Amino acid sequence: MSNSKLNILTKGFFKENPTLILVLGCCPTLAVTTSVVNALGMGAATTFVLLMSNMLISALKNVIPDKVRIPSYIVIIATFVSMIDLLIQGFLPSLSASLGVFIPLIVVNCIVLGRAEAFANKNTVFDSLLDGLGMGIGFTIALTLIGGIREILGSGSFLGFQLIPAEYNMLIFVLAPGAFLVFGFVMAAVRYIVNKREEKKKHCAAE
């Protein structure tokens, strides 16, 4: 794999992380990250939809008329979301119960539509596949990070294993305000690292 292909894949992990840098898909980020399991499930479902819809939209980009492209994308995305929704309902009923309406809501997730509009309708099928995969993994990383912090602080457990006794749990981190707090601080930390890196790069270029 050439360097540029690798770059398309990995840019979503950190440099253009959809949640933490591009700030897309805030709704599922805030809503489902109460535990690591939920975060992983949501991340995997979104990655699947991203991958498939990016590929199909990229393949059909010359067929879809420009004026009706957004409705067409929605139909394609909704198809894959229905598939993954039924799959999760069938094989992982407990995950389906805890994610609830947020699986169907992947249809209107701005990451999926954003990548279709910004990347898939301009690039080849293989590049779009890599982009969808990278962005999906980046989304999963961000969700798992936020979910992990919230689960450890809020319920005192990680992946369901109790680490901290119940009397030391801070309920606020399981509730909505905790989601905003953790999201904000994780974002600030990522921004700090990115800024540090850029400074270093500039420094190197100057020398």
Add this chain to the structure above:
Amino acid sequence: MDKLLHISGSPHVHSDESVKKIMWSVVLSLVPAFLVSVYYFGLPVIILTLVSIGCCVLFEYLIQRYMLHQKPSVDDGSAVVTGLLLAFNVPSSLPIWIMVVGALVAIGIAKMPYGGLGHNPFNPALVARVTLLIAFPVQMTTWPVPTPIWGFADAVTGPTTLGLIKEGGDLTQLPSYVDMLIGQMGGSFGEVSAIALLIGAAFLLWKRIITWHIPVSFIATVFIIAGIFHMANPAEYVNPMIHLLSGGLILGACFMATDMVTSPTSPWGMIVFGCGCGLLTIIIRIFGAYPEGVSFSILLMNAVVPLINKGFKPKQFAH
């Protein structure tokens, strides 16, 4: 040489007021309430207050020194005031480690990320109090019964006045007005004594650190609306005097809502701010899920302060 005229830029009139002086005056004004709570709740009050102040100052110093790389300005006393007010807003039976978490929230989330003193849109002590209330609902609503000796038998807990009303308990158990005035009732340890708080507020008014607008409009709004409800249905809604003297109303109206950083600047703006706080407080108390709404209402009104400031600009001359 001293015959020469000194020429300098404006301002030409100086006052000897400084942030430091104001903050220490606020600390001084809270001393009566502190002494009363020590009398009623004993040693835990002293420990919690010292822990809260110490942690607030320490966290502010550490964040300024090692994260922001600024010259620490903890000697301005603002962290001491935050710590003191935060401690006043918790029950005296609170575990010490929760107090430390509260101090971290006040300084590390509500104050320093916004840029420190003068830049925080929300009152840090109240943000910490509300965070603790949501994070530790059990520990934050276990109210020890005040025992007016140096009682170490603090295992007895009871409801607060407002808690009793909210749960529809036996209203004959409500404390008498005298008890509520001097502080003989359950509650966060700094809020119980109305008289001690009013002495402190009078001192601040005399020193012109606060003006009458916010406390009076805040308390009057609560009193009037509670009075209307009481007149409409005395069986269901309690006397407005009880609303006035119970919970954190006086502490909130005189010491929290009047925080210079997070309240409007013009007199009419302050009155709108105070009325808004009062309205939200009574709505939460009567219709809300929580028995007490002072801290939520002040925080909500903090959020609209920029809007109020925009609406009530002082008149510009020579324009």
